Amino acid sequence: MPNELPASIREAGDLLRAGRLTSLDLVEACLARIERFDARVRAWVMVDADGARAQARRLDDELHKGGPRHPLHGIPIGIKDIIDVEGWPTLAGSRLRAGHVARQDAPIVRRLRAAGAVILGKTVTTEFASFDPPPTRNPWNLERTPAGSSSGSAAAVALGMCMAAVGSQTGGSITRPAGYCGVAGCKPTYGLVSLSGIVSLAYHMDHPGPIAPRVSDLAIMLASMAGYEPLDPFSVDVPVPDYAAGLERAAPPRLGLMTGFFRDAASDEVRAVVAASIERLRAAGATVEEMPPPASFADVIVNHRRIMGIEAAEYHRANFPARRSEYGPQLASLLDEALATSVLDYAAALKHKEQFTRDLEALAGRYDALVTPATTTTAPTPETTGDPRFNAPFSYANCPTVCFPCGVARDGLPVGLQLIGRHWGEGPLLAVSAWCERAIGFAARPPLVAECDT
Amino acid sequence: MPNELPASIREAGDLLRAGRLTSLDLVEACLARIERFDARVRAWVMVDADGARAQARRLDDELHKGGPRHPLHGIPIGIKDIIDVEGWPTLAGSRLRAGHVARQDAPIVRRLRAAGAVILGKTVTTEFASFDPPPTRNPWNLERTPAGSSSGSAAAVALGMCMAAVGSQTGGSITRPAGYCGVAGCKPTYGLVSLSGIVSLAYHMDHPGPIAPRVSDLAIMLASMAGYEPLDPFSVDVPVPDYAAGLERAAPPRLGLMTGFFRDAASDEVRAVVAASIERLRAAGATVEEMPPPASFADVIVNHRRIMGIEAAEYHRANFPARRSEYGPQLASLLDEALATSVLDYAAALKHKEQFTRDLEALAGRYDALVTPATTTTAPTPETTGDPRFNAPFSYANCPTVCFPCGVARDGLPVGLQLIGRHWGEGPLLAVSAWCERAIGFAARPPLVAECDT
Numbered sequence: 041m042p043n044e045l046p047a048s049i050r051e052a053g054d055l056l057r058a059g060r061l062t063s064l065d066l067v068e069a070c071l072a073r074i075e076r077f078d079a080r081v082r083a084w085v086m087v088d089a090d091g092a093r094a095q096a097r098r099l100d101d102e103l104h105k106g107g108p109r110h111p112l113h114g115i116p117i118g119i120k121d122i123i124d125v126e127g128w129p130t131l132a133g134s135r136l137r138a139g140h141v142a143r144q145d146a147p148i149v150r151r152l153r154a155a156g157a158v159i160l161g162k163t164v165t166t167e168f169a170s171f172d173p174p175p176t177r178n179p180w181n182l183e184r185t186p187a188g189s190s191s192g193s194a195a196a197v198a199l200g201m202c203m204a205a206v207g208s209q210t211g212g213s214i215t216r217p218a219g220y221c222g223v224a225g226c227k228p229t230y231g232l233v234s235l236s237g238i239v240s241l242a243y244h245m246d247h248p249g250p251i252a253p254r255v256s257d258l259a260i261m262l263a264s265m266a267g268y269e270p271l272d273p274f275s276v277d278v279p280v281p282d283y284a285a286g287l288e289r290a291a292p293p294r295l296g297l298m299t300g301f302f303r304d305a306a307s308d309e310v311r312a313v314v315a316a317s318i319e320r321l322r323a324a325g326a327t328v329e330e331m332p333p334p335a336s337f338a339d340v341i342v343n344h345r346r347i348m349g350i351e352a353a354e355y356h357r358a359n360f361p362a363r364r365s366e367y368g369p370q371l372a373s374l375l376d377e378a379l380a381t382s383v384l385d386y387a388a389a390l391k392h393k394e395q396f397t398r399d400l401e402a403l404a405g406r407y408d409a410l411v412t413p414a415t416t417t418t419a420p421t422p423e424t425t426g427d428p429r430f431n432a433p434f435s436y437a438n439c440p441t442v443c444f445p446c447g448v449a450r451d452g453l454p455v456g457l458q459l460i461g462r463h464w465g466e467g468p469l470l471a472v473s474a475w476c477e478r479a480i481g482f483a484a485r486p487p488l489v490a491e492c493d494t
Numbered sequence: 495m496p497n498e499l500p501a502s503i504r505e506a507g508d509l510l511r512a513g514r515l516t517s518l519d520l521v522e523a524c525l526a527r528i529e530r531f532d533a534r535v536r537a538w539v540m541v542d543a544d545g546a547r548a549q550a551r552r553l554d555d556e557l558h559k560g561g562p563r564h565p566l567h568g569i570p571i572g573i574k575d576i577i578d579v580e581g582w583p584t585l586a587g588s589r590l591r592a593g594h595v596a597r598q599d600a601p602i603v604r605r606l607r608a609a610g611a612v613i614l615g616k617t618v619t620t621e622f623a624s625f626d627p628p629p630t631r632n633p634w635n636l637e638r639t640p641a642g643s644s645s646g647s648a649a650a651v652a653l654g655m656c657m658a659a660v661g662s663q664t665g666g667s668i669t670r671p672a673g674y675c676g677v678a679g680c681k682p683t684y685g686l687v688s689l690s691g692i693v694s695l696a697y698h699m700d701h702p703g704p705i706a707p708r709v710s711d712l713a714i715m716l717a718s719m720a721g722y723e724p725l726d727p728f729s730v731d732v733p734v735p736d737y738a739a740g741l742e743r744a745a746p747p748r749l750g751l752m753t754g755f756f757r758d759a760a761s762d763e764v765r766a767v768v769a770a771s772i773e774r775l776r777a778a779g780a781t782v783e784e785m786p787p788p789a790s791f792a793d794v795i796v797n798h799r800r801i802m803g804i805e806a807a808e809y810h811r812a813n814f815p816a817r818r819s820e821y822g823p824q825l826a827s828l829l830d831e832a833l834a835t836s837v838l839d840y841a842a843a844l845k846h847k848e849q850f851t852r853d854l855e856a857l858a859g860r861y862d863a864l865v866t867p868a869t870t871t872t873a874p875t876p877e878t879t880g881d882p883r884f885n886a887p888f889s890y891a892n893c894p895t896v897c898f899p900c901g902v903a904r905d906g907l908p909v910g911l912q913l914i915g916r917h918w919g920e921g922p923l924l925a926v927s928a929w930c931e932r933a934i935g936f937a938a939r940p941p942l943v944a945e946c947d948t
Contacts, residue, residue: 243845273845273852354841383837387808390844391697391727398727 045069045200047483049257050284052203053111056103063096063103063114066203067158070116073201077488080182082175083192083201085121085131087161092116095158102156111260111284113156118196118205120189121162122169123248124237125149132239133167133174133189136359136366146237147272148206148248148265155264160202163192168352169213169241171425172368178220178419179486180453187217187415188425189241193251194221198486204252204261210241210348212415212431214249215443215458219414220426222445222454222484224477225251226258226470227431229463230438231276233262234269242351243274244390245344245435255444255474259283262466281467289471292325292479293408295459300332302430307417309449314413317446317457317480324479329407333433334399336392341429343389344436349378350386397437404439404462409472414443414456430458440466442473445484454484499523499654501937503711504738506657507565510557517550517557517568520657521612524570527655531942534636536629537646537655539575539585541615546570549612556610565714565738567610572650572659574643575616576623577702578691579603586693587621587628587643590813590820600691601726602660602702602719609718614656617646623667623695624806625879626822632674632873633940634907641671641869642879643695647705648675652940658706658715664695664802666869666885668703669897669912673868674880676899676908676938678931679705680712680924681885683917684892685730687716688723696805697728698844699798699889709898709928713737716920735921743925746779746933747862749913754786756884761871763903768867771900771911771934778933783861787887788853790846795883797843798890803832804840851891858893858916863926868897868910884912894920896927899938908938 045066046052055061071089078084099114108114119125122132124142126149131137145153153159164176166188176191178184179198186195190207194217197205207214209227218225226249233248240246250261263284268277297318306314318328353360353375360367360375367375404410416427434441443458457476461469499520500506509515525543532538553568562568573579576586578596580603585591599607607613618630620642630645632638633652640649644661648671651659661668663681672679680703687702694700704715717738722731751772760768772782807814807829814821814829821829858864870881888895897912911930915923 270852270856273848350837351841354838354845357838378837381837383804383832383835383840384808384811386837386840387805391808394727398724402724 045203048254049111049115049203049252049260052115053108053113056114057108062100063158064093064100066114067092067096067116067160070160070200070202073199076491077199077201081177081179081195081199083163083195085162085164085192086128092158092160099156099158108156110155110264112152112264114158115203116158116160117152118160118163118193118202119149120193120205120207121165122208122239123149123206125159125162128162130239132169133165136363142237144237147234147269151264151267163196163205165189166191166425167368167371168239169208169210170368170374171370173422173425177422179488180222181419183421184419184453185220185422185425187220187419189213190217190251194218194223197223197251197253199489204250204257206248206265207251208238208246208248209431209435210245211344211435212428214251215414215431215441216426216428218251218443219456220419222486223251223253224255224258224442224444225249226262227434227441228262228266228466229440231274232266232278232466234272234275236269236272240355242348244347244351245438247435255442255470255477256284256287258442259287259470278464283467283470286467287471287474289475292327293472293475294327295321295329296403296407296410297328297330298333298410298412299330301337302333302412305416305429306413309418309451310413310416310455313447313449313455314457320480321476326479331403334396334403336396336399337433339392340396340433340436343392344432346381346385346389347393349374350381353378393436400437400439401462404460409469410460412458414458418449418451418453418455434460439463440469442469444473444477446480446482448484499657502708503565503569503657503706503714506569507562507567510568511562516554517612518547518554520568521546521550521570521614524614524654524656527653530945531653531655535631535633535649535653537617537650539616539618539646540582546612546614553610553612562610564609564718566606566718568612569657570612570614571606572614572617572647572656573603574647574659574661575619576662576693577603577660579613579616582616584693586623587619590817596691598691601688601723605718605721617650617659619643620645620879621822621825622693623662623664624822624828625824627876627879631876633942634676635873637875638873638907639674639876639879641674641873643667644671644705648672648677651677651705651707653943658704658711660702660719661705662692662700662702663885663889664699665798665889666882668705669868669885669895670880670882672705672897673910674873676940677705677707678709678712678896678898679703680716681889681895682716682720682920683894685728686720686732686920688726688729690723690726694809696802698801698805699892701889709896709924709931710738710741712896713741713924732918737921737924740921741925741928743929746781747926747929748781749775749783750857750861750864751782751784752787752864752866753784755791756787756866759870759883760867763872763905764867764870764909767901767903767909768911774934775930780933785857788850788857790850790853791887793846794850794887794890797846798886800835800839800843801847803828804835807832847890854891854893855916858914863923864914866912866914868912872903872905872907872909888914893917894923896923898927898931900934900936902938
């Protein structure tokens, strides 16, 4: 059954435990899709087919003898190529990293392996998780971008080249690719998932998180990725609940639909699909109240870029501007801008970040979740990776977000909803998101996938 | 009994509740001491004698009718003059603040008032809580500095001009004055005590905290000052235990005596007094293990100054350098240096701050408390406010510290011990400190105070 793939990790797990499917079957199905699509989509930097088969065989054997380790047991996943996997290069989309080989797994990879995930390969990232367009194309339309920076992770999941992938977000790099590619994504609270062994873009706002077909898959992935790492100074010691176990939520949620910029900057297509989704949520019993972002939102976009640029420039100071020509034009321009920024503006931006975070937290506390479109538009043509401005505010505020597809726009491209929660509220946020995903009842598949089913 | 003052807030509270003393008696005793000493010591910017008497009468009446609000009921305290008290100027030691009048109490003043404290007046701070020497003199020797920046708070408490005072620390501005003046001080975990309504020096490291005669007084003051303030973006929502109730600690503590810089930079006098105190602690049953600071300590002093300078420069950007001549030379020099600092160095310093914090936290977790001398030397002559390098690392790490006097050096000046705990560990840290204070059994009084008892 190499060409069939269960629709979710949970479904795959049921089949694996029932002996109706093996991890090797899943790996072969993913490899077949990579074989079939990746020359066109270019989601992968490297695929370790033989290694994945060997991992799958061991995990099948272990499952047979002692049962599953975790709901991820035997599930093939991709790892964004800014994250260290032992023995593999971490190229981060940059020629500056040529020759790099990771000495050990990043803690999140170690955690995923320990949960029984099969590490299939590395997915394409934009250069240093920034904005210069990657080679990857959108599975829904090869003339469109999958977005960045977790370009390969989102495209691979959308095509069933893996059942989930690790991405990361500093601006909009999980939610935007997930939105453009019609899959789900979660950017957790800053500090929940360790940054160790991951190439940094901006250390105050870097958030690794999962990309997967469905919200329930995000819960399974996140429960495995999250957890305190004492050697990572940014990791926070908080309890990690079993997010997947908490997904069944009885009561319809109370949602705060953000207006102002989050309505005005959306394209007509996106607005129409989101409006229809909100109607479905209301029809299913949700309370949806419209409310503007906090007043401090006004300075968020400028300050977010300022902090991102300066922290990136600090990370790259050994190479930039000395090796300027080896940087992509957009990243180079961000770094140039940063180097010309006053230290006082950075101090003020970090202070403002705390103010906005507090203001957003107060607003979020009035609802089960805040809601916005996942992206301003559907996927644009691939000269850019698209507009992160619906996502960057929540990277800036370090709060958790979940997105999932809610419809297809008139242009045939998927549209997503973004739900925003309070710090450390991943559990309730995933539960509300799963409720909304069920209420909207949209199951998105890129047209390309149909090739596999014939 | 205007010239007698109980030795601690707890003792005063017992007498007040027993009807053997009134709040007005306490206020009169404090006012008498201010009258007697302040022309020489200059601890106060302003004293509201009539207002304090009126507060005391109301509180006496209330106590008589309904009992005490809190252990602080009727206790006269001083407020460092960077903290807003409604209707009073907050001059922050600077001519730039001339004409300022606070429209409302800072939240910590509001909390102290609600607990029944009598707000006696404003205590002298160095200019903008920085390093330029204040007019205040050390109560133990008028030719010495009381240190800064909480100069007036420490000197006033040492002379019984008030029973406790609010100070604040960004470098060493609570522990150093408390140490030089022979009183106790607590710098709580960053975010435990609100920064709202307080003139900022460096927002990542500003910590308001109490200065008082004894550790038990710190516990009573802190329990009233601490608490979440949703409008303050730096305030953290954590439980505030009744620190005073937890002070009785049965078991002798396990202490980590910091070596390296914290031994080498101490003067012979300080080292001798601290060594004798450690012997007393050991004799009382404490385990004292020597250990060096973490490797990341090496960059702390430079980075601390960098962050402090830049954040101060950001706070002062409307006035500095435009009104440079109105700034003291030391603060002006700090700001000049900050304005010449690379934004990348600030980003790197903030990252290092997180690393050192984590490293120190790990070390502190191995003991009931870490221990250092409170100051490098006893109080120097008043051209400087002294050396904050034994304190700044813990402001940098945002962790709680408690200091209390442990002896008098050969030069006749007091020496203190500084105990350091884990984040949010004020409760256990105060309990260990109270145990050590009892075990050492030192009761310090400046010679000047003897004038009152004759």
